[in-house]
Amino acid sequence: MSTAIVPTAHFDLEPMSEPGKEQLLELAMGPQHPSTHGVFRMNVVLYGEQVVRLKPVFGYLHRNHEKIAESETYLGSMPYTDRLDYMCSITNNWAYALAVEKLAGIEVPERAEYLRVITGELTRLQNHACLIGFLMQDMGSSGTPLMYAFREREKILDLFESLTGARMMCNYMRFGGCRADLPAGWLDQARKVVADFPRFLDEYEQLLVSNEILMDRTQEVGVLSRELAVSAGISGPMARASGVDYDIRKVDHYSIYDRFTFRVPLGSHGDVYDRFMVRLLEMRESVSILEQAMRDIPAGPIVDPRMKVRGFRPKPGEAYGRIESPKGELGFYLVSDGSPNPYRYRVRPPSLINLTVLEDLCVGRNVGDIVAILGSIDIVLGEVDR
């Protein structure tokens, strides 16, 4: 009836359906999609409702972060690191500061370490809460757990705003310490937020943990075996849910984590349910660390007095600094040639590395599982694409 101009093939993909198997349906989920956590595309080949092949396509948010850093000073890159994993700007800053401190041999005073731990664990709390909320939203819960998580997140963001000046792009760490000291009354407000948090976690658990529909949709779905997790370099809660006992806070003993008693939850099945439960349990452990840190924080300087803000020229060399960010192992690899700008600046993004196994997890499952699995990997496109 109408002579429509319909493109006969995707112009930028190699053909994914085999000729002769015409029941295969090729579908592009994204980049505009409500559940892909950002601008992210997945080319899926479906046989009915079953996934046969899946190819992730990303790069829509590439902003040349690593190249820009080569022409900025070391301090000038710090605000850019905020925007990598934009949900957790403090841990991004921390990893970068750690890398530069390793490169130049700078030491961090006690109070600054405590401040770093407090703000870092608050970041972990709000990241995990929002992740679980987003996972439930993608599974069709029409936003109720998400709104509860955001209610708690607002309290934490208010704390960040009164300490660092900004809710999300905190730009808080400096080489040798932190930028700003606690204003009056901050510690009391933070103690109140942390004291209220277990009650929120209990409500969350009541809403979610024994919900049969949730269990049915997430148990035995997207199973990541231990061997695959180790060989693919998966890190963070995703690896721990598969039984890999690797938490960089315990392995590297960086900062002052040795002084706090906290446990590391492990899963055994490696499915979506385990990843979600491991994050819930980690939130409880973070609350415990926060209570200990806020009890023990000493007085003192918040930045190494010998560090100057301008004219920082580390000696030639290289360093790799990594931390346990809420998404996994976030690392910065810096090569210095003695000038004020780094010669090479490389980010190891946990979201991207964790994303490489997406196809292995999704093949054989239904379309509805793709969204749940992607949500449980916990990606932020700012980090994947940099």
Add this chain to the structure above:
Amino acid sequence: MVGEGILKGMAETARNFFGSYVSKDRLTTVQYPEQRDAQIEAARSFPFLVYDGADWHDGMRCVACQICEKECPPKCIFIEKSKDKKPDANGKPQFYPATFNIDISVCMSCQICVEVCPFDAIMMDVDTDLSTDDRFGGLLLDKQRLSKSNEYYNAIHPTEAAAVDARLAVERARQEAKAKAAAEAKAAADAKLTAATPAQPASGEPR
């Protein structure tokens, strides 16, 4: 039993539904713009230039050292140094910026310019109602739009401004003490000079 978890979840939602009518904790919305949250003191939106006194040009603290321009990560500050000098708050003649533009569509509010300024001349504002429909010039702030008084700075960041004012007052006191000591020394030297040679001017005259 199947259905138990679902019923527990529904009880939780019902608790939130009825709780939202009763407790403020379960209904945290603020009806912007009629109501607003209390402004947090440390918040930062975009930079502004501080001036002391009544005239924004005469009292401007900025001496066009261009350190903030160099340190700004996205390079959103543009400064042109003046050719002449004008006296600063201590009376000392300093250069001043003939042009000082900040493109706030590029600025990422990182506050590094504030950290590196040696003269406490540039500070962070808290105003976020900055939308404009002038696409090209509306977000390029020149030095007049950027200049705000020290009273305004004290109003938006009281603790920080108090500390800055104290530091500047100490510096000014030190400068004045130095100037007074120099003036006293000069006066003493002058007096000594006039006392040592009383009839010098008369000796040059022919008898």
Add this chain to the structure above:
Amino acid sequence: MTHLALLAQQLDQIFVLAKHWLLGFVPAGAQPLFSAVLSVVPVILAFPLLFAITTWIERKGLGRMQNRYGPNRVGPFGLLQPLADGVKSLTKEDIVPLTADHAVHFLAPILLVSAAFMDYAVLPIGRNMVIANLNAGVLFFFAVGSLMELAVFMAGWSSRSKYSLLGAMRAIAQMISYEVPLVLASIVVIMQAGSLSTVAIVNMQAAYTGIWPHWFVFTPWGFAGFVLFMVAATAESNRSPFDLPEGESEIIAGYYTEYSGFKFALFFMGEYIGMFATGGMAITLFLGGWSAPFAFLTWIPSYFWFFAKLLTLIAVFIWVRGTLPRLRMDQLMNLAWEFMLPMTLLNLLTAGAWHFMSAGLLRWFVCSTMVVVPYILLSRGLKQRKKFQIRTYHFSE
């Protein structure tokens, strides 16, 4: 009859009396036609108004459950929001994909809305207030209701888009699967009432012993049937947790992805009208239709009770939507065929036992056991198949 009772009866029959009065102005030859029109027009006016109010209730209710206000800017408490939404959908550009099948694409929403409205022909909204008192009313209801599924498939197929196709396939599978428990759950009522006529079923429930009504939901088989009917009704209306065909976070909008503007509004309205109709049928079959819950409340008009019960069911639908995530396709089908079908068949046995045993405590005990025990056994069976495990987590050393 006392003055007050007469007044209550007149209030109850006010619409019937008004219709007879209006018919007096019409010549005798045209009276059947006008009678039909006068019966139909109130339904066509009342239920879309209820739809508008329901969208408002839903948004405010979901908002409060999520710790936020719902819409509160358009009119006091946001009451004009449905009006604003209506104006918006009327004035939007109507985009039809170039490769779509235009005729079918146009007819699908019209068929959906027509089929949904036809369902109301056999629902008794009040005493003596039914549009068509058919002998096979319940059968007519289910037959016409199935036309809605056809409309859904027409929409998905004619759009010629992959997302629409996926949505249409899922919708058809879901709706056909849940027709079976829906009808089976209503058969117990038909067995007990001995008639397919909705008016007869309601009349049977409108009696009282003491102050307690004879509603079928207050019997073990009636309660089980009601719960099963409501679950199947949620699935038939594509409401959460069964809203996979319009799974917003996966396939955008499923079978109505390619619809915009007024046609989308028609789809939306058609689904909600269908939901009200199925809810109305649940009220008719199990909750006593227009009868009051206690004998001393019968002075309140019958249509008030019908709408009160309907609003309660709507509130429950909204509550469930705000709490539960979506079921996946195979889980949905498993629920229908492996859980609900056996339960409805066992319910038939229970209803039969109830009918043939004499009234008394033994009858209650036996029938309750016949309902509860299979439920527990089925649950345990599902759990044992490692479907729902409560896990314990250990920590690293």
